Amino acid sequence: MIRVSPPGAGSAPLPADATRLDAPASRGRGVGRAPSAPRAGHGLDGLDVVEVERAERLAAMRSGELGSVHSWELVTAVDGPGTRLTTFLSGCPLRCLYCHNPDTFAMKDGTPVTAEELLSRMRRYLGVFQATGGGITLSGGEVLMQPAFAARILHGAHELGIHTAIDTSGYLGANASDDLLDDVDLVLLDVKAGDEETYARTTSRELQPTLDFGRRLAARGLTGHGPEVWIRFVLVPGLTDAWENVERIAEYASSLNGIRPGTVTRVEVLPFHQMGRSKWEAIGRDYELDGTAAPSVELTERVRVQFRAHGLTTY
Numbered sequence: 001m002i003r004v005s006p007p008g009a010g011s012a013p014l015p016a017d018a019t020r021l022d023a024p025a026s027r028g029r030g031v032g033r034a035p036s037a038p039r040a041g042h043g044l045d046g047l048d049v050v051e052v053e054r055a056e057r058l059a060a061m062r063s064g065e066l067g068s069v070h071s072w073e074l075v076t077a078v079d080g081p082g083t084r085l086t087t088f089l090s091g092c093p094l095r096c097l098y099c100h101n102p103d104t105f106a107m108k109d110g111t112p113v114t115a116e117e118l119l120s121r122m123r124r125y126l127g128v129f130q131a132t133g134g135g136i137t138l139s140g141g142e143v144l145m146q147p148a149f150a151a152r153i154l155h156g157a158h159e160l161g162i163h164t165a166i167d168t169s170g171y172l173g174a175n176a177s178d179d180l181l182d183d184v185d186l187v188l189l190d191v192k193a194g195d196e197e198t199y200a201r202t203t204s205r206e207l208q209p210t211l212d213f214g215r216r217l218a219a220r221g222l223t224g225h226g227p228e229v230w231i232r233f234v235l236v237p238g239l240t241d242a243w244e245n246v247e248r249i250a251e252y253a254s255s256l257n258g259i260r261p262g263t264v265t266r267v268e269v270l271p272f273h274q275m276g277r278s279k280w281e282a283i284g285r286d287y288e289l290d291g292t293a294a295p296s297v298e299l300t301e302r303v304r305v306q307f308r309a310h311g312l313t314t315y
Helices: 054-063 115-123 126-132 147-159 178-182 196-203 208-223 243-259 277-282 297-308
Strands: 026-028 066-076 083-089 111-114 135-139 163-168 186-190 228-235 264-271
Touching: 054 066, 054 111, 054 147, 066 115, 066 147, 083 115, 083 126, 083 147, 111 115, 115 147, 135 147, 147 163, 147 178, 178 208, 186 208, 208 228, 208 243, 228 243, 228 297, 243 264, 243 297, 264 297
Parallel strands: 026 066, 083 135, 135 163, 163 186, 186 228, 228 264
Antiparallel strands: 066 083, 066 111
8 A cells, every 4th residue: 555644744645646636726718619728737736755666556547546637627617517626637549639738648747646635625625516516527638548547536426426527539438337437427528520531630540439439328328327418529720610520520419319319418619729839839749730710700600500400509
């Protein structure tokens, strides 16, 4: 058992290299629009810790006792209903050209945090969650890069009566066990594109796993617990804005409701912005969308109308 005592009496033991989470900053933002500032930017307050063997750390991560966390924030009307405590996990298999969290690409760059420590901080916000109809959201990076850790957090939150959400591309949907999904109330499913070519250009990966994961979520509701699904789509002029590309996403979202009515309760069209560019520069990566402008109001509304034409509540 790895133990480390942080400064101060009465502190709970933590694994070496773990970080104690103090209150995150809070920012309110409207629903269905791009964030007003780069996401995953608040970080975590540090803790003096002892050395630990790499093998012991890896074992703790495999069991889900320890996770690699980038940062967290308290937000209202973003990442799900009510006030959310959104935790950004490190590690992602996609390389989205517009990613505003490129510093979460590598799991090794995150900070080790115990599930126990994270859950203890969530307890502090029970009153806020109850008053606002909010809860927790696990984001990233890609939450399903760390399924054991995510499962512990989601299960622990459910035992506390907290509404749970995961923000995922669905690309690693096969990593999500049925037990994990039993503890998820809402899936924010990021569908990056509707056709294979655009998806590959945007993410450097394949579209099919995302489609399969969404269908699995819809089918689960026919025999057991099926989480609510919000489809998220980032609108990038010259990359994802083609009428045919948008239409395929709308048809897909509508098809999930055909499998189980009420699966997709909303679509969020998120206009592209340049707020993450500085992070790409900071980590020494080329930012291909440097000259891309934000979509016009007219283009954004055209896309939203496309989704609404398929009977989808769209913001």
